[in-house]
Amino acid sequence: MIDKVQVLSVTPPSNLDAYIRIANLWPMLSIKEEKSLAKRLRYNGDLDAAKTLILSHLRFVIHISRSYSGYGLLQADLIQEGNLGLMKAVRRFNPEIGVRLVSFAVHWIKSEIHEYVLRNWRIVKVATTKSQRKLFFNLRKTKKRLGWFNEEEISIVAKELGVSSKDVREMESRMSVQDVVFNPLPEDDHTDGRNYHSVQYLQDKTSNFAHGVEEENWDEHATNKLSNALLGLDKRSRDIIHARWLDKDKKNTLQNIASNYGISAERVRQLEKNAMKKLKIAIES
Template structure:
C-alpha cells in the first residue's frame, strides 16, 4: 500500500482537508465489490486508492471521538488512515460485508495505539484491563463531575479493575482535557473541537448501512460457529472470541488430554471451515 499517496491532514488547514475528503464519492456496494476484487485478484493499486479515498471521511468521524485525549486531531486522522489502508489490504469482498464495517476495527486499533504511545498521562506498562478502562471511562461516567463511591464501584465491577484504578484513571483523564473553544487570539495554533462537532455523516442512511454490515457479520460468524463440532467450537471461542481469559494451546491440550500441536491442527482446520462457511454465505447474499 506504500504506493498510494493520500491527502495529508498534518499539512495546511485541517478544515480544508476535511472538506476535501468529503468531496470523494461514496461507493455503491457494486462498485466497492468490483474494486476489492481487482485489488485482491490483480493487486490493482488504482482500485486500492479508490477504496481508501472513498472511506477517508469515516476516519475523520472516528478520530473526532478521541478529541478529548489532548492530542492533535490531524495526527489522530493520520494514524486512522494507516489503519484504513491495512483494512483495505486485508478486505475480502466475498465475505458479504461492506468495507466500512470491516475497517472500523483497524482504524480504531491504530488510533488507540497512537494515543497510548503518546498521551503523557498514560503509563507505558498499561495492562489490557487498564486499556479497557482508559477508553471506556469517559462514556460510562453519568455526569461531568467527579465520580462518587457507588459509581466508582459499579464501573470497577463492570470493567474488572480495582476501584482505586478507576479513581486514578479519572484523575488522568480530567488532567488531559482540551478547551472546547480556541484559547487566546491566535486561532492558527490549533483546530478547536467546537469547529467540527457537527457530524454531517450521522444521517439515517449511513447509520442503517453500518448496522446492516454489523448484522451480516454477526450472522456469518454465528452460522460459521454452528458448523463446527463442540470441541472445535470451544477451541475457537476460547482462543479468538474472548476479550479476557483466553486459553493457550497448552491449557486446551491439558483439558482435552492431547498435545498442543493437535490443538493447533484442530484450530487451523476449524478456522478454514469457518472461512468456507462465511464465504458461502456471502455468495448466497450476493447471488454468486
C-alpha cells in the same frame, strides 16, 4: 502493496477544514463497486483500486477521529493515524466474506488511533494491560460530572466495564495527574538556566560505584590470567582450546579438529581435557 499508494493524498494538510471538505467530495461506493475494486486489489494488485477504496472511506475516519478529540491531541494527527488503520484494513480486506469494508475497517482505524493516543497523551504510559486500556478509553464517556467519582459511581463503572473498583480508582488517578518537567528551574533563579540541573541533587541509592570498579578490575585481571595461562600451553593444545571455546564465530567439533591434525577425535578430547586442567591450575595459582 498499499504502502506504494500516494500517502500525501490521504494525509491531512495544515488546513484541516479544506481537507475535510475534499474528503467529503469523494462519492460513497455501492456494494457492487466496492466489491469490484476490492477484487481488483486482492487478485490483481491494482493500486488504483486501492486508492479509490481508501479515498472513498476518508469521511469515516474523520467521523471516528472526532470521538477522540478530548485527549488534547491535534485532530489532523488523529485523522492521519486513522488513515493508516484504514490503509491496513484495505490491504487485508477480503471481498468474498460478504461484509462492507467500513465494518471491517472500524477495528483497524480505532486500533491505530488508540495506539497514538496512548503513546502521546502522557510521557509516562497510563495504560499497559488490556483492562487498563479499556478503562482509559471508556472512563471519560462514563463520567457524568466533573470531579472525582464517589464510591457508588466507582462500583457502577466497574460493573459496566467488567473491571475491579481498584482498577477504576487507579486509572482515574492516573488520568488526573499532569506531566511535569523533570528539571524545572526555580522561580528565583538568576543563572538563566545555566549550571542548574535538579537531577544533580538526586541520589541513586541503587548504584554502587565501587562495586562496578571492582568488577571491571576483576574482569581485566581474569583476562590477563587466562592470556598468560594460554601462553603456557603448546601450540596444538592452545589451538584446540581456541577452536573449542574461544572462537566467537562457532564452536568447532572434535571431529573437525581431528581432521585438521590427522589424529582421532578421542585424542583431541584428551588434549583438550589436559589443556583445561593446566589452565585451571595456572589461573588459580
